[in-house]
Amino acid sequence: MEKEMQYYLADVSELIPYVRNARTHSEAQVAQIAASIREFGFLSPILVAEDNTILAGHGRLAAALKLGLKKVPCVKENHLTETQKRAYIIADNKLSLNAGWDNELLAVELSELEGADFNLDLLGFDEAELSGIFDADKDVSDDDFDVEKELEEPCFSKTGDIWTLGKHRIICGDSTDPSTFEKLLGET
Secondary structure (H helix, E strand, O other): OOOOOEEEEEEHHHOEOOOOOOOOOOHHHHHHHHHHHHHHOOOOOEEEOOOOEEEEOHHHHHHHHHHOOOEEEEEEOOOOOHHHHHHHHHHHHHHHHHOOOOHHHHHHHHHHHHHOOOOHHHHOOOHHHHHHHHHOOOOOOOOOOOHHHHHHOOOOOOOOOEEEEOOEEEEOOOOOOHHHHHHHHOOO
């Protein structure tokens, strides 16, 4: 089902943001997109309808304006119905959110990029996300727990007991009491 589309450079002043675009872009995200454009170039064109209404690329336009660009690459579609255009605007934003990551491969790629002195800030991950990705493969140490010996003794628990199972923690307590969560999520 091939449809012909035009690729061209458009004046930013000619582009019309879709007034009912439900996707929002924070100033921080627009700055990230601008940094990406500065580093890699404007590689993803803005998708527009025949009347220059933006179907995909509102954040890229905001970043282009932030960078002071006068022209941006666009692709003009000419085959969608009005209903399909409205649906595509939502689908384009939502479908990418349904994807996941292969965290092992991502950690390898990020490590190699970092080793090549590439600025990982340009990739859109914050420090907490990067830390979680890099720490995910850290080995959990064995505490030399003797299962056989422990099974010989009677088993009981009391309120406040915490068990550590690998990277997970379990507490014996009242789940409606905030202090239970404070204890569980405190120092490990």
